[in-house]
Amino acid sequence: MEKLLDLQKTALVVIDLQKWLGSKYAPYSAEQVVSNAAALADAFREHGSMVALIRVSSKDMKDIPKPKLDSPSPPLNLPEEWDQIVPELKVADTDHVITKKQWGAFYGTELDLQLRRRGIDTIVLCGIATGIGVDTTAREAFMHGYQQIFAIDAMTGFSEAEHDHVKNTIFPRIGRTRTTQEILSALAEA
Template sequence: MNQEKAPLFDWNKTALVIIDLQKWIGNRYAPYSAETVIAHSAKLAKLFRSKGAFVALVHVSSKDFKDMPAPKLDTPPPALNLIEGWDEWVPELEVSETDHIISKKQWGAFHGTDLDLQLRRRNLDTLVLCGIASGIGVDTTAREAYQHGYHLIFAIDAMTGFTQAEHEHVRDVIFPRIGRIRTTQEILEESGL
């Protein structure tokens, strides 16, 4: 009995959501380098655009930082060391006029943005997530998406954490409870590439 493998997702119902691949990215990540994450995310973006699928590019942006959360903390947050153009996309993404740009002020891509509205208007129900950092922007967006009822696919090697422990925690504990985990190559093969 020859059973055909069910497709991973329907191109007409799926969006790619890329988190925080902007010029402020540093170089201290694990287990994957920023370069690896950017390269894999750029491949996914190119694939999704070629299929006419929805691509959302999410970044943190602010003019004066007065619109950003300022929680009281026991220890000071790490210094941002922002460079000129810090909130611009890394050039490897080759931002397209068809991409939907989401500017956020906090970790997750849903709160205070039109992401959910744009996805629902297009009748999209599945998100492929990637970006930096696994345990902050990607994880928060994933949890928000899960609570909104979206199906999730994690492009696990197209994301990375500030530490290996951070990445492994969400990969092993959180993500399997709210979605499916695939490599970039597995997603590319799903499309026939």
């Protein structure tokens, strides 16, 4: 049976686990997602594999896309240090913190460059929200030719319907879906 991942060629990519996290997510809570992502990050670090922590940030919001919408966007109400990675992820000196200005982690960032320079051809993807930052990044990764493993219980959506649509419709076409425990077990065997 083929191994799930090769530690030398696989990176963990964590999307938007920042201090701005709200409380209305499904099917998993923000706490569950952060806990699972932190376990994955710790395991990847232990094996010397790349960990990329993706965050969205802006000084004045003038560099964030502002599309014309049929209905107004919900207010942001950003807390102090909203753009900082949550402390539970214990950002390490070896981590790559990548700042983005839009939903996807590849466009306008150095993520692809840093992955390729390290010979990475597979990413394990997790974060919030399944149907926005995670899905957009997954589609970009697919277009860049990366193999993908989706840590399905280390991500969540703004609704269960959003999460399930991406999990059941998009992910099966562009990668493999596994639980955090399945990925941790594969890391232990690698």
